[in-house]
Amino acid sequence: MKLKTFVSTLASVLLIGSQVAYADKWSDQFPHIAATGDIPGMCSYEETSKKDYSGRTLTINTHAIPVMGEPTALHAEQFEKLTGAKVEVTHTPAGDLYSKAMVPFQSGQAPYDIVFGFSNFINDWKRYLAPVPQKYVDQMTDVTASHIAIASWGDTMYQYPVDGDRHYLKYRKDVIDNPEMQAKYKADTGNELRVPQTWKEYAEMATYFNGWDWDGDGEPEYGSAEVMKKDDLMYAAFYSRSAAYSKNPRTPGGFFFDLETMTPLINNPGFVEALTDWVEAVNFVPPGGINFGLGDEINSFGGGQTLFSFSWDDAFVAAMQDDSAIKNQVGAAQLPGADKVWNRETNSWEDGFNQAPFFVWGWAVGVAGKSDNKDMAFDYLCFFANGANHQADIGIGRFGVNPFMEEDFKADVWTAIGWDAQVAQEYVDTLADMEKSTNRVFPLRVPGTFEFNSALATGTAKALAGQLSPQEALDEVAAEWTAILDRVGADNVRDAYAVGVAMEDNEL
Amino acid sequence: MNFKHKFVFLLPGLIVLIGILIFPIIFTVRLSLSGWNSYNPGLDFVGIKNYIRLFTDDPRFWESFFRLSFLAITTVFLQYIIGFFLAHVVWKDIKFKRFFRVLFLIPMMTTPVIMTVIWRTFFHESLGPLNDFLSIFGVQPQWLSSPGLAKISIIVVEVWQWTSFMFLLLLAGLLSLPKEPFLAASIDGASPFKKFMYVTFPLMAPISIGAIIIRLIEASKIMDTVFVLTSGGPGTATETSSFYIFIKGLREFQMGYAATMSFTYLIIMIISLTIIAKVLTKVLMKE
Numbered sequence: 001m002k003l004k005t006f007v008s009t010l011a012s013v014l015l016i017g018s019q020v021a022y023a024d025k026w027s028d029q030f031p032h033i034a035a036t037g038d039i040p041g042m043c044s045y046e047e048t049s050k051k052d053y054s055g056r057t058l059t060i061n062t063h064a065i066p067v068m069g070e071p072t073a074l075h076a077e078q079f080e081k082l083t084g085a086k087v088e089v090t091h092t093p094a095g096d097l098y099s100k101a102m103v104p105f106q107s108g109q110a111p112y113d114i115v116f117g118f119s120n121f122i123n124d125w126k127r128y129l130a131p132v133p134q135k136y137v138d139q140m141t142d143v144t145a146s147h148i149a150i151a152s153w154g155d156t157m158y159q160y161p162v163d164g165d166r167h168y169l170k171y172r173k174d175v176i177d178n179p180e181m182q183a184k185y186k187a188d189t190g191n192e193l194r195v196p197q198t199w200k201e202y203a204e205m206a207t208y209f210n211g212w213d214w215d216g217d218g219e220p221e222y223g224s225a226e227v228m229k230k231d232d233l234m235y236a237a238f239y240s241r242s243a244a245y246s247k248n249p250r251t252p253g254g255f256f257f258d259l260e261t262m263t264p265l266i267n268n269p270g271f272v273e274a275l276t277d278w279v280e281a282v283n284f285v286p287p288g289g290i291n292f293g294l295g296d297e298i299n300s301f302g303g304g305q306t307l308f309s310f311s312w313d314d315a316f317v318a319a320m321q322d323d324s325a326i327k328n329q330v331g332a333a334q335l336p337g338a339d340k341v342w343n344r345e346t347n348s349w350e351d352g353f354n355q356a357p358f359f360v361w362g363w364a365v366g367v368a369g370k371s372d373n374k375d376m377a378f379d380y381l382c383f384f385a386n387g388a389n390h391q392a393d394i395g396i397g398r399f400g401v402n403p404f405m406e407e408d409f410k411a412d413v414w415t416a417i418g419w420d421a422q423v424a425q426e427y428v429d430t431l432a433d434m435e436k437s438t439n440r441v442f443p444l445r446v447p448g449t450f451e452f453n454s455a456l457a458t459g460t461a462k463a464l465a466g467q468l469s470p471q472e473a474l475d476e477v478a479a480e481w482t483a484i485l486d487r488v489g490a491d492n493v494r495d496a497y498a499v500g501v502a503m504e505d506n507e508l
Numbered sequence: 509m510n511f512k513h514k515f516v517f518l519l520p521g522l523i524v525l526i527g528i529l530i531f532p533i534i535f536t537v538r539l540s541l542s543g544w545n546s547y548n549p550g551l552d553f554v555g556i557k558n559y560i561r562l563f564t565d566d567p568r569f570w571e572s573f574f575r576l577s578f579l580a581i582t583t584v585f586l587q588y589i590i591g592f593f594l595a596h597v598v599w600k601d602i603k604f605k606r607f608f609r610v611l612f613l614i615p616m617m618t619t620p621v622i623m624t625v626i627w628r629t630f631f632h633e634s635l636g637p638l639n640d641f642l643s644i645f646g647v648q649p650q651w652l653s654s655p656g657l658a659k660i661s662i663i664v665v666e667v668w669q670w671t672s673f674m675f676l677l678l679l680a681g682l683l684s685l686p687k688e689p690f691l692a693a694s695i696d697g698a699s700p701f702k703k704f705m706y707v708t709f710p711l712m713a714p715i716s717i718g719a720i721i722i723r724l725i726e727a728s729k730i731m732d733t734v735f736v737l738t739s740g741g742p743g744t745a746t747e748t749s750s751f752y753i754f755i756k757g758l759r760e761f762q763m764g765y766a767a768t769m770s771f772t773y774l775i776i777m778i779i780s781l782t783i784i785a786k787v788l789t790k791v792l793m794k795e
Contacts, residue, residue, distance in 0.1 A: 287653075458744065
């Protein structure tokens, strides 16, 4: 028995030892993966290096640098070195990713073998994308079930999982958990300083901590950094703020539309309350905050300028990088809730705490159906998301690569890159709790998604700028949504929307 | 030379003309009669449905058009005044004349998008140098966040960038003026102001009209400055026609409807610029 144990231990040591040596070989050449070295797998550095794509060119349309654009370019360069392929990367602003792919798609051309976009493009894009071959799907054993589902339509996977996004609250722990600040806040306002439980609390605290130097760096700080710039993903920020007021677990059958009648719900009192809160938020964002896009939000919160922020992981991860002045001084929590929630069946408010996480899902990438380089394209994507690259990418805030593998939800992954144990645990608990929630909101994935979101962005932007009241703005959005439904066909939208509703209602 | 030979010589030019001018216009008209969008690609035929929508159910297009008119007229007027002044200054024999002529042309030679990014940084409310300086006096204007100031910011950038072009055209005009009228005015003892009002300005009228019309055509397509500086915001406060058409066409992918707007916009611009040219000719040439 002892001999058996000894042999087994020896074998394990040799195996681990060989992997370390194996890892070192690649991390010497590619410092990006220095922390982990190569991680064995179908698309590891070792396996990818065995491919020979000399004389072939792969074309990619991705987002502007840095968010997603930087890792795309970095992994393209690595892929070139490993396989001999030539990879041409085009960087495109977020708002133009959809059309940059759609124009050639619709004209039957494939200037890009690989196109990056957002996961909610899937309904419009799927007919032009090549399904992900089964051999790649089979090796995605660590990807969460929800991200496999979102990358797929029916049983076919069209988008290769490279990212997993959700919106959550980020806050400055050094302020919120600081006993002196808590006492001062209590004395001045009569309220407890704590992680805000509701959007009203969020606003009260953000207002209190707005416009003065509460961290002693000689510069004034502000209440909140939010994505408020029109056409720059602001619609997602608004859905996050709306979910608590409008996603009622007792009224299944649609958050954006009433699935039965396809009447837009976007101007009901729940959404109006959220927009009223958001208009108030203009008073506690940094100067110019009404023009903040995602990059500005990341830099603002990540740079220590604000007390709160909510949106994707990037600002949080940026704040936790080694070069950050506020490393380990930030915390993560679920999005604030509300003290009431709208019941669209009784047309009245229901009192009581309600919370609803918004799953944004995030970046998605597919291979053009008309591409002549599908084999190389899928190998590139598989390499992009391999274990070593993924581990390295998720630790760099500006990369925009966020957790979507089971391994990512373990605190060890994050403490290994220098995160404080408590911060890491809070972070993974927040993400895991959202996965477990039964009152979630998912993005619209219907034909004409871009039209619906663009109409919402325009309406809410008008309210933020003071051009319209929240009710007027959302009435305008509802009218526009009705017009879009008429053009697209309510039944077409209903068929696609039913899939999302089933997920929200926990039927899938 | 018979007719056939003439036709052969004309053919290359005709083909190029059809290829680069006539075909796109005809295609735009055809596209405008279709419902081409993200979920329904292709040239189906929807009649004048898009035109009815534009004229009866899209106030945002008309708001953006009137906003564009305001921005275009204001910027071109300012460019003309400043451009004429600068051209007049370096037209005379002053020291470092050549240096100033080149200096005044620099903004036009820079890349508009890059310069607008620099201006955006300059106007940035929390990080920009302008507000940093103004904070000394206790003011921090919301250059890009207030609807009124955002329009002014766009006007500033446009005037800075394109006054050089106006300057160039007007300076070329001034340099080509005959000397005799000025000599005659000097002999008559006309003051510099009177010389300008009664000699320079009237003689420059045809050139002024040309320069203003060229700039109006360019200004009516204003897009890059709006895109980079404000993205049409805050709200829709700085959204212009071309930016709105861009959103509908290339963001929302309503290609058919965007073509309707483009073609309507083209017709409106042809008519309005023709009227403006006639009015300017009547007013300036009369003097």
